[in-house]
Amino acid sequence: MDLRLTGAEPTSEEKIAVESVLGPPDSGWVGGTRRSELEGHAAFGGQAARAKRHLLLPVLHAIQSRFGWISSGALSYACQRLDVPPAEAFGVASFYGLFSVTPRPPVVVHVCDDIACLASGAKAMCEKLEQTLGSPGSPGPEGRTTWLRSPCLGLCERAPAALLSAAGKRSYEKVLAPASPETITSCLNETESEPGNLLERLEASLAVPQVGQAELRLLRRIGRVNPESLDDYRAEGGYKMLRRALELGPDRVIREVIDSKLVGRGGAAFPAGKKWAAVAAQTARRPHYLVCNADESEPGTFKDRVVMEGDPFALVEAMTIAGFAAGCERGYLYVRGEYPLATERMARAIERTRERGLLGDNILGHRLSFDIEIRRGAGAYICGEETALFNSIEGFRGEPRNKPPFPTEAGLFGKPTVVNNVETLINVLDILGRGGAAYASTGTSGSTGTKLFCLSGHIARPGVYEVPFGTTLRQLIDLCGGVSGSRGLQAILLGGAAGFFVSPQQLDTPLTFEGTRAIGASLGSGVVMLFDDTVDLKEILLRIAAFFRDESCGQCVPCRVGTVRQEELLHRLADGRPMGSLAKETSLLREIGQAMRDASICGLGQTASSAIESAMAGWERFNERKHP
Amino acid sequence: MSFESQPEPGSSTVSTLVPVPAGPVPIIPEPSPRQKVDITIDGQKLVVPEGTTLLEACRRLGIETPTLCFLENLTPVNVCRICVVEVEGSRVLVPACSRKAEPGMVVRTDSERVRLSRRLVLEFLASSVDVSTAPELKNYMQRYQARPERFGPAAPAAPAGGRDAALPGLHILPEGTMASTVAQPVKIDNELYVRDYSKCILCYKCVEACGVDAQNTFAIAVAGRGFDARISTEYAMPLPESACVYCGNCIGVCPTGALMFRSEYEMRRAGTWDEPKQTRTDTICPYCGVGCTLTLHVQDNTIVKATSPLEQDITRGHLCIKGRFGWQFVQNRGNLEAEEKSGLESNRDD
Numbered sequence: 001m002d003l004r005l006t007g008a009e010p011t012s013e014e015k016i017a018v019e020s021v022l023g024p025p026d027s028g029w030v031g032g033t034r035r036s037e038l039e040g041h042a043a044f045g046g047q048a049a050r051a052k053r054h055l056l057l058p059v060l061h062a063i064q065s066r067f068g069w070i071s072s073g074a075l076s077y078a079c080q081r082l083d084v085p086p087a088e089a090f091g092v093a094s095f096y097g098l099f100s101v102t103p104r105p106p107v108v109v110h111v112c113d114d115i116a117c118l119a120s121g122a123k124a125m126c127e128k129l130e131q132t133l134g135s136p137g138s139p140g141p142e143g144r145t146t147w148l149r150s151p152c153l154g155l156c157e158r159a160p161a162a163l164l165s166a167a168g169k170r171s172y173e174k175v176l177a178p179a180s181p182e183t184i185t186s187c188l189n190e191t192e193s194e195p196g197n198l199l200e201r202l203e204a205s206l207a208v209p210q211v212g213q214a215e216l217r218l219l220r221r222i223g224r225v226n227p228e229s230l231d232d233y234r235a236e237g238g239y240k241m242l243r244r245a246l247e248l249g250p251d252r253v254i255r256e257v258i259d260s261k262l263v264g265r266g267g268a269a270f271p272a273g274k275k276w277a278a279v280a281a282q283t284a285r286r287p288h289y290l291v292c293n294a295d296e297s298e299p300g301t302f303k304d305r306v307v308m309e310g311d312p313f314a315l316v317e318a319m320t321i322a323g324f325a326a327g328c329e330r331g332y333l334y335v336r337g338e339y340p341l342a343t344e345r346m347a348r349a350i351e352r353t354r355e356r357g358l359l360g361d362n363i364l365g366h367r368l369s370f371d372i373e374i375r376r377g378a379g380a381y382i383c384g385e386e387t388a389l390f391n392s393i394e395g396f397r398g399e400p401r402n403k404p405p406f407p408t409e410a411g412l413f414g415k416p417t418v419v420n421n422v423e424t425l426i427n428v429l430d431i432l433g434r435g436g437a438a439y440a441s442t443g444t445s446g447s448t449g450t451k452l453f454c455l456s457g458h459i460a461r462p463g464v465y466e467v468p469f470g471t472t473l474r475q476l477i478d479l480c481g482g483v484s485g486s487r488g489l490q491a492i493l494l495g496g497a498a499g500f501f502v503s504p505q506q507l508d509t510p511l512t513f514e515g516t517r518a519i520g521a522s523l524g525s526g527v528v529m530l531f532d533d534t535v536d537l538k539e540i541l542l543r544i545a546a547f548f549r550d551e552s553c554g555q556c557v558p559c560r561v562g563t564v565r566q567e568e569l570l571h572r573l574a575d576g577r578p579m580g581s582l583a584k585e586t587s588l589l590r591e592i593g594q595a596m597r598d599a600s601i602c603g604l605g606q607t608a609s610s611a612i613e614s615a616m617a618g619w620e621r622f623n624e625r626k627h628p
Numbered sequence: 629m630s631f632e633s634q635p636e637p638g639s640s641t642v643s644t645l646v647p648v649p650a651g652p653v654p655i656i657p658e659p660s661p662r663q664k665v666d667i668t669i670d671g672q673k674l675v676v677p678e679g680t681t682l683l684e685a686c687r688r689l690g691i692e693t694p695t696l697c698f699l700e701n702l703t704p705v706n707v708c709r710i711c712v713v714e715v716e717g718s719r720v721l722v723p724a725c726s727r728k729a730e731p732g733m734v735v736r737t738d739s740e741r742v743r744l745s746r747r748l749v750l751e752f753l754a755s756s757v758d759v760s761t762a763p764e765l766k767n768y769m770q771r772y773q774a775r776p777e778r779f780g781p782a783a784p785a786a787p788a789g790g791r792d793a794a795l796p797g798l799h800i801l802p803e804g805t806m807a808s809t810v811a812q813p814v815k816i817d818n819e820l821y822v823r824d825y826s827k828c829i830l831c832y833k834c835v836e837a838c839g840v841d842a843q844n845t846f847a848i849a850v851a852g853r854g855f856d857a858r859i860s861t862e863y864a865m866p867l868p869e870s871a872c873v874y875c876g877n878c879i880g881v882c883p884t885g886a887l888m889f890r891s892e893y894e895m896r897r898a899g900t901w902d903e904p905k906q907t908r909t910d911t912i913c914p915y916c917g918v919g920c921t922l923t924l925h926v927q928d929n930t931i932v933k934a935t936s937p938l939e940q941d942i943t944r945g946h947l948c949i950k951g952r953f954g955w956q957f958v959q960n961r962g963n964l965e966a967e968e969k970s971g972l973e974s975n976r977d978d
Contacts, residue, residue: 003846004871006862072863085846087871090862094851097797101863137798149799342821379797380853392808397850402706402726550797554830554850554857556707558745561752565779569805579780579805588778595748598721598741599709606720 006086007076017066022061022081024051027461031080049083054413056082056092056395061337064099065285068106068167075101083397095397095553097379098165098337104594105139106167109176109184110150110338112160114299114547115123115497115540116456116529117152120159120178123539128181133188144190151381151547153177153338156456156529157207157463164188165339173340207306209463209480217430217450218272219466222310222628227345230352233313239358241432245321246434250280253325257428259436261448265423266293266384267498267524268603269513272424278408279326282416287410292319292327293389294335294342297381298496299547300527303452303464304422307337308342311426312349316372318425320359321432323370326418331372332406334389337379347374364614372627381551385602386411386419388553399555400602423452423526443469451526457493458532460484474507474526487532491615495524497544498568500614501537521614538574538619541612545570548608558603562596566609573619586616645873667733674767682713682724682735691737694746694768696753696883697831698725701944702841705832710768713737721745723750743772750774755782755807756855761885761896765829776807785826790862794856808855814893815864820874820953822893823859827886830857833888834878842946847871847880876952880935880945889933889953902927910937913951917940920951931955 010018015031028034030049056078063074070093079086094101111129113122116397129147133140136148155161156176162186165173176183203221211223225232233239245253253483258273279288292315296304319331333350335343350372353359361369375393377383384391387401390412411417427449431439440448447469451474456462460481467476473492483489489504500521504510510521516523531537545567554560569589572578576584593609600606634963663678669689676685681704686693697708705967706723713724721742736742750769755776759765768774794936802808814824830850837849847870851860861870879887888896895901895951905928913920925933934952938945 006865007872047816075862085849085871087846087849087851087860088861090860091849091851094860095853100795102793102795137795151797213960304717390755402723404727546799546801549854550799552854554852554854556709557749557829558709560830560855562748562757564756564802565752568779568802568804568807571802575804577805579778590733591744591748594741595745595752599712599745600720601706601709 003079003083003085003368005080007072007079010073011375013066014063014071015077017062017074017080018059020066021055021062025081027301030083031077043255049081052082053084053395054088054380054393056084057392058197059376060089060093060096060099065165065167065171066169068108069100069102069104071103073437082395092395092397095380096337096377099378103551104137105143105144105146106323107164107188108166109145109147109162109164109188110153111147111162111179111184112151112153112155113149113491113543114152115543116300117160118157118540118543119457119529119531122160125160125179125181127185132181132185133483140188145172147188148311150338151550152297154302154336154455156298156300156302157221158568159456159462163340174582175341202556203262204310207302207463208465209461209513210465216454216466218307218426219310219464221314222306225311227310227312228348228352230313230349230356233311237433238313239317241429242317242320242324242358243364244432245324246364246368250325250327252363253321253432253521254280256431256436257325260427260431260439262424262427262431262439263447263452263513265427265526266421267298267495270525272420272428275408275420276322276326276418279328279418281415282409283327285416287415288327288331289415289417290319290323290326290331291386291389291393291407291412291417292425293384293386293419293421294333294339294346295377295384295389296422296525297336297377297384297551298338298498298525298527299524299544300493300496301454302456303454303526305339305342306464307422307426307452308339308346312342312345312448313353314426314429315346315422316349316353316359318428319372320363320368320370321428322418322420322425324368326563328418329369331370332375332393332412333372334375334377334383334393336384337377343374343376350374364438371385380553381547382498382553382602382604385604388602389419393601397553399553400604402601443530444510444512444514451511451523453511453526453528455480455528455530457529458487458535459528459530460487470515472508472510473502473528476511477507477530483530483532485532487534490531490533490535491537491618492613493527493529495522496527496529497547498603499524499527499611501611502614509553537615538570540572541615542567542570544611548604552604552608556599556601556605557602558596558599559608562592562600562605563608566592566596566612570612582619586619589613589616621622654784655734655876663727665731665733667729667731667735669735670737676729678729680729682709682715682722682727682729682733685729685735686713686724686737687760693724693737694771695725696765696829697833699833699881699938701938702833702881705836708749708753708829708831712742712748714739714742733938747772747774751776751778753829754810757829758809758811759822759829759884761827762829762883762889764883774841779807780804781806782809782811783807785809785813788813789864791825791852791856791858792860794852794858796853796856798866800901810855810858815866816890816893818874819870820949821876821879821890822888824868824886824888824893825858827884828859829884829886830859833881833883833884834859836882837877837946838872841876842944843873845871845873845875847873874949874953875947876949877946879952880947891932895927895932901932906932913947915950915954920947922947922951922955929957 025032055179059078063070079089146546153161155177161177162179208222255274262272263269363568380398383398387397392398407417491501549563549567552559552563596605665676694710705725706726710723711724716737751774811826816822909924913922920943923935936943936947
């Protein structure tokens with residue numbers, strides 16, 4: 001491509017940051033020294049460089065974590081190395097919330113003010129920070145630090161939460177949860193922490209209150225094994241299932257998964273076995289890819305983080321089995337950018353397994369070649385949508401693609417692709433352990449196996465819980481110790497911001513796909529967020545509306561403008577300034593919701609009004625409610 | 629990325645008389661005969677060749693389907709969602725411009741659901757974008773009885789550069805009583821065309837025309853996210869510093885007049901732009917040997933802009949800087965007359 005590079009000359013530091021991912025330039029055409037004997041009259045690198053576009057996101061991460069923002073010189077050099085037009089690269093860099101294309105202080109604390117944290121005092125915390133540190137984004141003393149409000153950080157069991165990221169030669173990240181204005185301020189004032197203590201260690205008993213219980217399946221190893229030790233994992237039965245899969249062969253593995261009736265746990269509930277079979281059948285189109293969606297960004301969801309932090313080898317093994325069954329040569333693990341510890345644990349687990357020959361060529365002496373690459377997201381909820389995730393990996397803006405074609409036909413790099421989320425994949429270990437039919441005997445006929453639920457908000461013991469499908473909402477809440485404090489229960493949010501509010505009268509609903517559908521709700525990603533009667537639900541609804549406005553990718557009209565109009569309308573209602581009657585406003589809200597649901601490209605727009613509409617019936621009640 | 633495996637050159641049944649190329653020989657797949665597909669649209673049965681889009685099928689039946697981001701010479705991006713139709717068995721509506729007909733499909737193009745989504749899309753656009761120079765969009769608004777004023781009066785315009793500086797995910801509390809818009813000052817940074825992004829509906833057409841669909845220049849792309857998504861050069865730098873080559877193909881595809889010839893923009897401002905008075909004359913571009921058809925738009929015996937017909941084989945509606953903008957010399961009649969005169973006089977002197 002004949003690119004016109006328009007940016008500033010990169011500094012040597014900027015070059016080093018880019019080269020930390022791409023290595024030194026190998027020809028004069030991409031910024032190296034021109035060797036006249038080799039390239040006097042010939043151009044090299046075009047196709048080879050363009051094929052590296054998928055490294056754009058890792059390169060942008062390297063620049064961001066070195067300087068705290070992405071300068072035109074650094075971006076220009078990245079473009080030269082990858083043969084990406086600067087305007088397109090800028091479009092990618094300016095898409096993600098964790099990147100900045102304008103100068104920003106190197107130390108940033110992202111303070112979660114999303115719904116779970118809002119129910120735990122995030123509002124007061126942010127108000128305090130505004131007083132002490134100034135408005136979000138305003139630089140602190142010497143321009144070294146700043147703070148920003150953030151959507152859900154996936155640390156809801158320890159709300160309110162914050163995440164510090166410090167750019168520099170030795171960049172680091174630190175989780176603050178539960179956070180307070182004092183811990184945030186003192187953390188910002190630290191000059192540099194010792195690496196090693198930087199990441200908050202997972203406190204298994206806090207994240208998984210059921211830790212050590214015998215009936216656990218998916219969570220059974222968490223808190224009992226050292227997540228950094230492959231030997232520990234193997235001593236607890238690890239890699240037996242991969243051996244079994246290799247004995248059974250790909251077709252039998254898929255058969256077992258189909259027999260198990262396992263469906264995707266990401267929200268769409270598509271049968272996993274069918275997906276694998278569809279990819280496996282495309283023998284003429286190679287390579288096949290496996291993508292593990294660990295971009296868990298649904299507000300209130302943190303189960304995949306807990307699994308990756310507490311039992312990372314299980315995910316590596318499950319991905320290897322899925323790759324084997326569907327005939328995938330390569331796996332990508334896309335972890336959300338706000339999960340530094342999960343990313344580190346997974347990277348180590350992949351490294352260890354590779355060292356032991358459990359990834360790579362001829363795994364366990366079989367003709368199985370499979371490897372996994374990690375990709376970090378950079379702050380975009382939309383990248384949890386499978387096709388947006390493909391675009392993100394490929395180095396494009398995380399905009400969803402139109403379906404059909406479906407990923408099984410044309411997915412990552414246009415090739416047949418299996419895409420499953422973390423929870424779906426680790427179920428496969430249990431399926432092979434028990435056999436598909438035996439697995440299907442747990443739960444109900446329409447929803448088989450066990451399910452991870454993320455309990456947060458006003459619950460006595462928040463955390464990730466594993467229960468068989470069919471457990472009622474009441475039983476689950478009782479298992480978690482009931483509503484915290486002595487207040488009454490006002491509402492429960494099922495399935496996250498894209499889910500539905502249910503009332504305390506609906507507590508006997510069985511938690512199954514069919515049971516929640518019967519009451520007009522959905523399980524979504526397994527969020528169960530409780531709000532007691534002290535919570536101003538209007539504030540929660542406004543936050544949900546703000547979330548969708550902020551996280552819409554902006555590609556299609558219904559979602560790009562609809563999420564804005566929805567938020568504006570809710571503000572009018574909350575401020576008591578409706579245009580016309582309340583009935584007129586609610587009918588307008590319904591129309592906005594229907595257009596978004598019917599005409600948006602992807603699931604984000606299609607569900608952006610569901611939680612809000614499910615709560616609107618009670619709007620007048622919220623208005624009358626007296627705050628204690 | 630990897631490549632399909634190629635046969636060894638010379639290893640197959642190639643006749644020895646034919647010189648064998650040195651590189652791998654690309655395999656050209658046998659063209660498979662196009663299957664026929666039966667579909668039903670609004671109760672009318674129809675047989676179309678495999679690969680036909682629902683939009684093409686609708687047009688064949690004479691069913692008018694509104695489109696904004698679709699253009700025959702660009703890859704469909706299906707982002708405006710105005711062409712959505714209802715397909716039996718589908719949970720959501722589907723975009724007619726890119727969805728291909730499938731056997732047995734039953735399509736409704738004028739159901740209550742379809743009308744509501746089309747109307748809302750128009751209301752969303754007209755309440756956030758200046759559609760004053762988008763006649764097609766205004767026609768659609770009439771057809772679907774769109775009332776964008778339902779969302780309240782328009783919020784004040786952003787200052788120059790304000791929307792370019794928006795940060796992804798940074799939330800600014802809205803003033804609920806006013807409808808947010810993309811209004812901002814017009815960008816005038818060169819002699820040839822202006823960019824009035826207050827009129828941009830983000831249809832992606834200009835990005836496609838600047839990219840692989842026509843020009844392969846990649847001077848502009850979509851930047852930012854959500855309602856702050858915008859067409860931008862890198863770091864929003866002015867066009868003269870960017871990779872822009874002024875082919876003007878972005879103007880050619882813009883459906884709302886957000887991208888406009890400087891000549892048209894200035895005449896509109898002066899109130900002298902009078903489209904009914906204009907004539908259109910096709911001619912061949914005088915510059916190179918390609919032979920692109922130019923349509924000259926002439927008002928008061930003066931060329932006011934140049935386009936190329938979409939259906940023209942050579943250009944498919946696209947031109948280069950010379951054809952698009954290089955017609956000023958035609959209008960320098962005063963100078964020509966003066967030159968001729970002075971030439972004659974000097975001849976007489978000889």
